[in-house]
Amino acid sequence: xxxxxxxxxxxxxxxxxxSFNPQSTLxxxxxxxxxxxxxxxEKGEEVATLNxxxxxxIALSFNTTGDRIITxxxxxxxxxxxxxxxxxxxxxxxxxxxxxxxxxxxxxxHVATLAGHSKEVLDVCFDYAGQRIAxxxxxxxxxxxxxxxxxxxxxxxxxxxxxxxxx
Numbered sequence: 001x002x003x004x005x006x007x008x009x010x011x012x013x014x015x016x017x018x019s020f021n022p023q024s025t026l027x028x029x030x031x032x033x034x035x036x037x038x039x040x041x042e043k044g045e046e047v048a049t050l051n052x053x054x055x056x057x058i059a060l061s062f063n064t065t066g067d068r069i070i071t072x073x074x075x076x077x078x079x080x081x082x083x084x085x086x087x088x089x090x091x092x093x094x095x096x097x098x099x100x101x102x103x104x105x106x107x108x109x110h111v112a113t114l115a116g117h118s119k120e121v122l123d124v125c126f127d128y129a130g131q132r133i134a135x136x137x138x139x140x141x142x143x144x145x146x147x148x149x150x151x152x153x154x155x156x157x158x159x160x161x162x163x164x165x166x167x
Contacts, residue, residue: 005044022066026038027039030059037049050069050071050081080103098115098118101114122162122163125166125167135166136163141155142163143155
């Protein structure tokens, strides 16, 4: 119908990334104001504000069950948050620009490094089954990795400039 159900207001600067949880009950937004917010899609209300980054949040994504959300920031940290409580569970300042660091969201243990891009990785996402990881880079390519083997299974090339988002 094209009808707008809700307008979400609360960030004090531009929203630069967003993600729906797998159940499509929550929307997460990341902003230049250094916060992420969780929104109830049915009620149109803010559920939680995730504070802790010192620079803008440029990427975020729910895990496959929707109980965790990961945020990446220009402060060079990645954080894992509990969706139910809004509390920060894990933070890593070991973020690398040319590769993707894969972490266990439950334990905070480093799992793997996914390399291959020649310029900054600008976005990352899992498929909904948690079997594949896609990356977008300033080098004009996207890559798809097998989440189990951590091997690159596809190199997507052809853009003349950076790829800033992947889904």
